[in-house]
Amino acid sequence: MISIYFTGIDLGSTMTKVVIIDETEKLAAFVVQHTGAEHRRLANKVMEDALKQASLSIGAISYIVATGYGRINVPFADKQITELTCHARGIAHFFPNVRLGIDIGGQDAKGLKIKDGKLIDFVMSDKCAAGTGRYLEVVAQTLGLNLEDLGPISLKSTNKVSISSICTIFAQQEVINHLSAGASLEDIVAGLHDAIAGRVARMVKRLKVEPDVVFTGGVAKNIGVVKALEENLGCKIFVPEEPLLSGALGAALIARETALKAKAEGKLPRSGSRNMGEATFYR
Amino acid sequence: MVVAVKKGLARVQELYQDRSKRVKELKAEGKKIAGYLCIYPVTEIMTALDLVPYRVLGDMREPITKSDAYLPPVVCPFLRSCLDIGLKGRYDFLDAMITSHICDVGSSLSGIWRYTVKTPFHYNIDTPHTIHDTSLAQTKAVLKAFQTAMETFAGKKITPVMLENAIKKHNEQRAMVRELYESKKQDPPLITGSETLKVIKAIQSLPVNEGNALLREVISEVKTRVNKPLKKNARLLVWGSILDDTAMIEMIESLDAYVVMDDTCVGSRAFFDDVKLTKDPIDGLAQHYLVDIKCPRTFRTRDFYAVKKNYMEDLKSRFSYLADYVHDWHANGVILQSVRYCDTHGYEVPQIRDYLKEVGIPSIYLEHDYTEGALSPMKTRVQGFLEIIE
Amino acid sequence: MYNEVKYRVDHGIAAINRPEKYRMSFEGLAPWHSLSFLDSLADRGWNFVCESAYSPGRPFTVDLTGVSDPVERYVRKRYRSLDKVIDQEFEPKEAAEVKEEIMREGSSNRLRLRHVREYQCDGVVLHVLLSCRSASSGLSLFADQLLDMYKVPSLIIEGDIIDTSLFNPVESLKKAEAFEDTMDHYKKVRKELGFEW
Numbered sequence: 001m002i003s004i005y006f007t008g009i010d011l012g013s014t015m016t017k018v019v020i021i022d023e024t025e026k027l028a029a030f031v032v033q034h035t036g037a038e039h040r041r042l043a044n045k046v047m048e049d050a051l052k053q054a055s056l057s058i059g060a061i062s063y064i065v066a067t068g069y070g071r072i073n074v075p076f077a078d079k080q081i082t083e084l085t086c087h088a089r090g091i092a093h094f095f096p097n098v099r100l101g102i103d104i105g106g107q108d109a110k111g112l113k114i115k116d117g118k119l120i121d122f123v124m125s126d127k128c129a130a131g132t133g134r135y136l137e138v139v140a141q142t143l144g145l146n147l148e149d150l151g152p153i154s155l156k157s158t159n160k161v162s163i164s165s166i167c168t169i170f171a172q173q174e175v176i177n178h179l180s181a182g183a184s185l186e187d188i189v190a191g192l193h194d195a196i197a198g199r200v201a202r203m204v205k206r207l208k209v210e211p212d213v214v215f216t217g218g219v220a221k222n223i224g225v226v227k228a229l230e231e232n233l234g235c236k237i238f239v240p241e242e243p244l245l246s247g248a249l250g251a252a253l254i255a256r257e258t259a260l261k262a263k264a265e266g267k268l269p270r271s272g273s274r275n276m277g278e279a280t281f282y283r
Numbered sequence: 284m285v286v287a288v289k290k291g292l293a294r295v296q297e298l299y300q301d302r303s304k305r306v307k308e309l310k311a312e313g314k315k316i317a318g319y320l321c322i323y324p325v326t327e328i329m330t331a332l333d334l335v336p337y338r339v340l341g342d343m344r345e346p347i348t349k350s351d352a353y354l355p356p357v358v359c360p361f362l363r364s365c366l367d368i369g370l371k372g373r374y375d376f377l378d379a380m381i382t383s384h385i386c387d388v389g390s391s392l393s394g395i396w397r398y399t400v401k402t403p404f405h406y407n408i409d410t411p412h413t414i415h416d417t418s419l420a421q422t423k424a425v426l427k428a429f430q431t432a433m434e435t436f437a438g439k440k441i442t443p444v445m446l447e448n449a450i451k452k453h454n455e456q457r458a459m460v461r462e463l464y465e466s467k468k469q470d471p472p473l474i475t476g477s478e479t480l481k482v483i484k485a486i487q488s489l490p491v492n493e494g495n496a497l498l499r500e501v502i503s504e505v506k507t508r509v510n511k512p513l514k515k516n517a518r519l520l521v522w523g524s525i526l527d528d529t530a531m532i533e534m535i536e537s538l539d540a541y542v543v544m545d546d547t548c549v550g551s552r553a554f555f556d557d558v559k560l561t562k563d564p565i566d567g568l569a570q571h572y573l574v575d576i577k578c579p580r581t582f583r584t585r586d587f588y589a590v591k592k593n594y595m596e597d598l599k600s601r602f603s604y605l606a607d608y609v610h611d612w613h614a615n616g617v618i619l620q621s622v623r624y625c626d627t628h629g630y631e632v633p634q635i636r637d638y639l640k641e642v643g644i645p646s647i648y649l650e651h652d653y654t655e656g657a658l659s660p661m662k663t664r665v666q667g668f669l670e671i672i673e
Numbered sequence: 674m675y676n677e678v679k680y681r682v683d684h685g686i687a688a689i690n691r692p693e694k695y696r697m698s699f700e701g702l703a704p705w706h707s708l709s710f711l712d713s714l715a716d717r718g719w720n721f722v723c724e725s726a727y728s729p730g731r732p733f734t735v736d737l738t739g740v741s742d743p744v745e746r747y748v749r750k751r752y753r754s755l756d757k758v759i760d761q762e763f764e765p766k767e768a769a770e771v772k773e774e775i776m777r778e779g780s781s782n783r784l785r786l787r788h789v790r791e792y793q794c795d796g797v798v799l800h801v802l803l804s805c806r807s808a809s810s811g812l813s814l815f816a817d818q819l820l821d822m823y824k825v826p827s828l829i830i831e832g833d834i835i836d837t838s839l840f841n842p843v844e845s846l847k848k849a850e851a852f853e854d855t856m857d858h859y860k861k862v863r864k865e866l867g868f869e870w
Contacts, residue, residue, distance in 0.1 A: 069663075082669035108660075119671055124664060164838045353813045358806050386809035394780060397813045429783075624806065 004062045006259060007050070008251025010083065011035065011070035012202035014070030014106025015218065020061070021256060025093075029054035030228040032169075032244055037257065043275050045076045058276060059104055061258035063269050065251040066074065070109075076274040081254055083247050088112045088119035090213045090250030094240050100212040100231070102237075103246070104200060104219035106133040123206050129168040131199035133219050139192050142172050143185065148224075150189050158188035171195065190224065195255035197228035214238045216246045291504040294497060299487040299529075305482050305489055306337050307376050312364045314490075315378040315437065319404065320365065320392075320654070322553040323383035323410050325568055328430050330450035330491050332437040334598050338372065338487035342554070343528040343653055358388045359624050360653035361525055365396045366392060369400040369602070377466050379404040379436060382430075384412070386627050404436045404620040407581050414574045422569040423516060428614045430565070446564040452491045453558065459498040460486075460554035466505050471512045474505045476521070476542025477529040483549050484527060492583050517669050520609055523620040524628040531651065534658045535618065538666050544612040546605060552576055573587065577604065577630045598638040616672045617646040618665070622653050645672045678780050683741035687720055694718025695856055698789050699810055700815065701725050701800030705864045710842045714849060723792045725785050726808070733757045734799050762787055782815045789825055796856045797827040828852040 004114070010017040012035060020029040031050040043066070051058060058076075066077035067086040074080075082083050083103075091101045092114055099111035109131045113121035129135050140147050154160075157222065161178050165171045178188050196219075213235055219225055220243035230237050262269040289297050298305065299641055306316050317334040319326065327337040339365030350367040368374065380402035390407070397405045402603035408429050434440050453565040463482065466473040474482075486494035502647040513622045517540035526532065532542050545551055563566040573581065585600035586591070609617065617639055621628035632648050639646045647668040651657045680686075687693045694721050697714075698722050704710060711721065728731060735750050756773075774781040789797060797819060800814045816827035828848060832840035863870065 081668060082663050084663070084666040087669040119667070120665055122661070122664075123669070355801060355809055355813060357803050358810050388810045389778065391810035391814070394782075394811065398814060398818070405778075558867075622841070626806070 003060075003219070004091045005054070005056060005060050006252050006255040007047070008086065008248040008253070008255055009043060009047065009063075009064065009066045009068075009071075009074055009077065010086065010247035011066065011068040011071045011074060012105055012247070013108070014066075014116075015244060016043065016046050017244055017248040018046050019245065019252045020050055020054045021249070021252045023256065025253065025256065027189050027200035028056070029247075030242070030248075031247060034198040040056065041073060043070070044076065047276075051222065055099035057071060058274065063260070064274075067247055067251040067257040074267035076276050078270045079257070079258065080228070081251060084110065084112060084122045084124070085119050086247050086254065087216065088114045088250065089117065089253050090246030090248070091216060091240070092117035092136070093246075093249060093253060095212055095214045095238055097212045097237075098214045100204065100207060100213045100216045101214065101246075102200060102204055102219040104196075104215075104225075105217045108132055109200050109217075111200075111207050113207045121207055123203050125200075125203050129277070130171070131196055131203065133217070134217060135168050135196050136219065136225075137193070138168050139175055139189075140174060141198070142175050143179075143188065145185075145189075150193070151221070151223040151225070152192075154189040154193050155227070157184075157186040159187050160194055161187050163191045163195040190245050192229075193222070193228040194232070197225055197232045199228065209233050209235060211235055212238055214240070216240060216243045218244060241256040287529070287581045291500040292482075293483050295478070295485045295501060296489055299481040301335075302340075302484065302488045303373075303376065306335055309335055310376055310378075316376055317379040317381060317433075318374060318377035319381040320389065321383055321385045322578070323385065323549050323572055323580075324408055324430065325379040325426060326491075327446065327449040327453050327558065327564075327568060327570060328426075329381075330452060331441045332433055332439065332444045334433075334437060335490045336487075337377065338484075338549075338610065339369075339377075339380070339529040340484070340525075341653065342368050343530060343655065352389070353399060354392065356470045357624055359386075359615065359622055361527075361625075362388055362392050364653060366395060366400070369672075374400065376401070377402045379406070379433075381406050381408065383408040385407070386625075396631070404431050406436075410573060410581060410615065415511070415586070415587060419569055419573055422573040423565050423591050426565050426572070427568055443564055444563075447560060448566055449491075450558050450560060450567065452495065456486065456491055456495050457554040457557055458552070459495065459502060461645055463498065463505065463542070464501055464551065466502075470512045470518070470613065472518075472543050473508060473511060475512050475536055476519075476532045476545065477536055478549070479542075479545070480526065480529050480532055480549060483554075483665055487549065487553075489511075495627055510539065511583060515541050517541070517616060517622040517672065518612065518614045520605070520612065520614045520617045521550075521620060522605065522617060524622050526620070526630055530655055530658060531620065531661070534662055535665055538662070538669055540665075542618075543614055544608050546577070546608065548578065553580060555607075565573060579627050580638055594640060595638075598634055602635055602638045606644065609638075609644050615645070616668065617644055618668070619646055619648045621650060623650055676755060687803070688802070689715040689718070691721050692718060693720040695719045695720065695853065696793055698785075698792065698794045698797045699724035699800065700726075700785070700797055700812060700827075702802060703731045704800060704840060705834065706837045707832075707840055707842055709839075710845065713846055714841070719849070721798075722794065723788050724741060725788065731758070731761055755852075759784070768796050770800055782818055782838065783809070786822055787821060790823055794825060795860060795870075796825060796852065797823065799827050801828045801829055803831065803832075803833045806837060822868060824859050824868065826852070826855045826859050828855075829849065 003018050005028060008019045013045050014035055016033050016035045018031045018065045021184050022028055030051040031046055031053060033046050064073035066080050067083045071080040085099060087103050091098050100112050100115055103110045109125045111123040112119055125131055136147060136150060140150055161175050161183050163171050165174055175188055215226060215229060220239045226237055226239055259269040287485040287592060310316055315334050316337050317329045318337050318339045320339045341361050345368060347363050347367045350363045354363050354366060358412055380396055393407045399660040409425055411421050485497060519540050519542050521542050526547050535542055539659050556571060558571040559567040585597045619632050636646055649661050649664060651661060695718060697719050737746050737749060740746050740749060759771050763771055771781050771783050799816060801809045801812055819825050819827060830845045
């Protein structure tokens with residue numbers, strides 16, 4: 001029997017992720033690339049890389065779901081679903097008992113209320129950089145550190161500083177003040193992690209915090225933020241092995257579901273051929 | 284050359300694009316134009332005096348550059364926009380500016396408008412904010428004072444018969460708006476949310492007779508439409524602060540949804556209750572303008588004097604009409620929206636959400652800032668909501 | 674406290690315990706969480722001689738003979754109190770205008786404007802509270818009218834009653850220092866125009 005495959009594309013503001021799974025939900029490919037200014041048009045290039053990884057041609061893909069900030073710029077997708085629904089599905093795949101998903105990406109932060117693997121409510125913060133990956137990028141730059149170093153450094157802190165500014169720009173000023181007052185790098189970074197965690201915690205508390213709580217997104221790779229979130233929420237937080245996977249995986253799972261449902265009803269999941277070119281204009 | 288006069292929805296679209304064209308023509312013919320902010324100024328009194336009531340609104344697409352000098356950025360962007368375009372001369376054709384006590388910032392705006400835009404005649408109606416009997420009595424006194432002031436402005440007096448006739452004409456308009464909204468109960472609705480907003484905005488830009496004639500055309504056009512709106516999955520009710528531009532509704536309706544009903548003030552709020560005809564017309568007007576209009580600027584509670592309140596019973600008494608709207612218009616979800624810094628609507632949201640949750644109606648709250656840029660992230664939220672209620 | 678204040682008045686001792694450089698008015702609710710900020714202004718010779726948020730008007734009497742009901746007595750004392758304050762401060766013609774303004778617009782700045790003149794203020798600090806729109810939304814217009822009418826400049830210092838992170842005493846002091854140049858400038862302007870202060 002010929003295997004059929006399904007694809008989820010998560011075109012985020014910072015990173016583009018593509019997942020290909022087969023009908024048993026086994027992972028055939030997972031590609032992550034920087035979105036950049038160009039890639040908003042070039043989702044087809046990332047798709048090609050994923051196909052190469054899985055040794056497949058586009059014809060083998062039965063259904064494609066696009067999600068994320070740039071989901072409109074995937075002309076070859078069969079359906080567009082919000083990253084809210086997709087993340088919820090993706091997270092529940094690895095953590096079936098999840099009740100609260102927290103995703104902190106490059107430019108937004110989301111809280112997802114999940115029940116029986118489905119999204120039932122959400123909160124989003126995407127109007128400002130505070131509480132997102134951007135916040136950490138800015139402060140890492142101010143401190144002359146690499147993003148990957150922030151987590152391990154913060155764990156050495158013994159007396160974290162307090163960052164009171166809500167705004168990323170003003171937080172930078174506070175960091176400089178602390179540095180000139182002689183605070184240690186570890187304590188400053190720990191303070192910053194506490195600030196971002198506090199902000200996100202305040203947002204997700206609107207959804208009622210219940211275990212299991214799962215944390216995804218690029219920022220979830222930062223062990224310092226994970227610990228700070230646990231402190232601010234007062235509960236254990238799970239982080240998947242690959243925190244960037246859940247959006248694209250969720251999209252692929254929905255693609256699979258949609259296609260198999262159509263097949264069971266004797267219908268074709270989609271009609272027509274795919275336009276594998278670039279997206280023609282920004283929206 | 285005879286220029287064909289547009290009718291029905293084509294006329295509505297024309298008015299949407301250039302709202303003040305008609306009143307400027309009327310002004311050239313010698314009519315006086317009475318601008319009014321919000322739906323609390325009594326338009327019947329203006330009509331009775333043969334003035335043309337003209338709703339003062341903002342312009343979402345005009346960047347706010349002049350009103351920062353008078354209103355700080357942390358207040359309602361809609362009011363800032365109204366002041367901004369007033370300062371830019373776009374309301375220079377008004378002969379009168381009538382404001383009412385919508386909210387504290389609205390009151391500040393009243394004084395600022397008088398000092399800066401300098402509309403020749405200015406009046407502020409101090410409507411109370413509760414619905415006690417004493418508030419109603421106060422409202423009657425306030426409206427009588429308003430009538431006297433307007434009579435001085437217009438240079439003539441209103442008899443009870445004149446006022447009653449004006450009330451009848453405005454009630455006729457209300458009845459027709461309700462008839463139009465009836466056509467939205469169908470699936471798919473015969474008129475989209477975006478078109479509805481344009482119709483309401485049009486009739487709030489015309490004298491009542493012309494508005495009524497236009498409504499008659501629109502209603503018959505809509506009922507016999509050949510190019511009906513296509514079927515969609517979701518039917519939504521939109522509640523909240525003023526939406527005077529179709530941008531947000533269009534964003535919602537670009538997804539798999541229709542806005543089939545609303546509880547907003549360029550929408551159903553001014554039209555869903557008739558003014559009762561009373562011996563002294565002011566009595567009926569006071570009842571309508573204080574008690575019947577369901578805007579959060581008026582504080583309602585089930586029993587003012589109760590020492591202990593039953594939360595859910597209180598919420599039911601205040602918001603069950605929303606559940607009725609949802610039921611009657613076969614909606615499957617509610618979008619609560621308010622402009623940033625609108626405390627009046629913002630404070631109602633948690634309680635409305637509690638109520639809707641209790642009666643099993645899904646809802647989502649969107650806060651926006653009266654600009655087009657704010658709509659893009661909102662689309663994700665609305666789509667996420669639609670995916671949840673699917 | 675009365676005796677202490679009377680002593681100071683009788684002996685010409687400024688409230689700030691040093692020579693007065695600038696006579697100031699304060700608009701808005703006080704920054705209760707950071708009152709020491711006002712001390713740092715006092716160090717620069719800023720003497721706040723009037724403010725409008727908490728000061729009652731001059732005392733007045735109401736004839737309550739024959740009124741025994743305590744609620745009615747209270748209401749009669751409070752009702753029309755704004756009326757009486759206006760009658761005290763303005764000549765009858767202007768008083769009528771002010772009342773008309775309040776009836777038509779809900780408020781009038783003329784009382785506050787009058788105080789700036791009466792107390793001969795060199796500048797006004799407008800404490801704009803981010804979350805108190807009721808108090809803050811009218812302040813810009815007041816600043817405008819003040820400059821227009823009496824050539825007295827205003828300084829906006831942003832803050833909040835609840836959220837202390839919105840008030841920045843360091844930045845505010847910097848602004849205050851710069852504002853002194855503005856006040857000096859307008860002192861000259863007023864002199865040239867013949868104002869009495």
